[in-house]
Amino acid sequence: MKARPTLLLLALAVAGGCTTAATRQYRAAEEGKVSEAALLYELTLRDTNRLVFVSLFDSQNRVFDPPDNFVERLQAAGIPARKASQSSRDVHTRVVDKFTGEPGIIYSAGVLRWINNTKVVVRRGCDVANLAGGATDCVMEMKDGKWQETKTERSVIY
Numbered sequence: 204m205k206a207r208p209t210l211l212l213l214a215l216a217v218a219g220g221c222t223t224a225a226t227r228q229y230r231a232a233e234e235g236k237v238s239e240a241a242l243l244y245e246l247t248l249r250d251t252n253r254l255v256f257v258s259l260f261d262s263q264n265r266v267f268d269p270p271d272n273f274v275e276r277l278q279a280a281g282i283p284a285r286k287a288s289q290s291s292r293d294v295h296t297r298v299v300d301k302f303t304g305e306p307g308i309i310y311s312a313g314v315l316r317w318i319n320n321t322k323v324v325v326r327r328g329c330d331v332a333n334l335a336g337g338a339t340d341c342v343m344e345m346k347d348g349k350w351q352e353t354k355t356e357r358s359v360i361y
Contacts, residue, residue, distance in 0.1 A: 226320065233350075234261065234314050237343055239273060240350040241312040241327040245339075246282050253331075254300055254307035258287035260326075262314055287311070296333035308336075321345040324356065336360075 238259045249255060257277065260266045268286040277284040287309050291301040298307045312327040321344055328338030337360040344353045 229320060230314075230317055235259070235270075235273070237314055237323055237325055237350045238312040239269075239276070241325045241341070241343060241352070242310060243277075243280070244352055245310050245312065245327045245329065246277065246284070249282070249308070249310065249329075252306075253298075254290075254305050255282060255284045256287045256290040256298065256307050256309045257284050258309055258311045260311060260313035262316070264313075266311070292332075297335075298331055315340060318342070323350075325352075 242257060242259075246255065246257075257269055257274065258266050259269050259273075266287070268288050274284050274286060285300075289301050290298050290307055290309060293299045293304065298309055299305060300307055309330045310328070311330070312325060315324045315326050317323050323343050324340060325343050326338050326340050328336060330336040337358065339358045340356040341352050342354040342356060343350045345351075346353075
């Protein structure tokens with residue numbers, strides 16, 4: 204009789220582990236889509252007098268350049284975006300183009316935490332210089348197959 208509850212518990216643990224792995228895979232695949240939707244929203248409000256550089260970050264706060272096709276989609280939408288790795292800082296810590304020295308802004312986005320598989324907290328923001336920029340934490344939800352911002356949790360301007 205003792206073996207039966209143990210087997211049931213083992214079966215539940217295995218099934219739960221598979222579900223967790225599937226959830227992790229789904230979320231990893233969706234993070235790029237969530238970040239892209241958040242970044243597109245931020246870029247509609249962009250400063251058009253500066254070059255646009257973009258970066259993404261993951262849930263461990265590691266910053267990285269978006270994939271080429273992501274930048275191409277932004278450019279196709281009329282946003283003259285470049286990868287953040289093409290930017291640098293001048294002596295005053297301002298964001299500038301690495302080669303021309305023209306002023307720019309780095310726009311970034313990334314997932315802070317998942318609430319469930321259709322709801323996530325995202326941070327999107329911009330960086331102009333050491334103490335010039337801002338960020339917004341917002342809730343995004345999957346609606347009709349697309350990620351959409353549904354609530355602003357916090358905005359910080361620095």
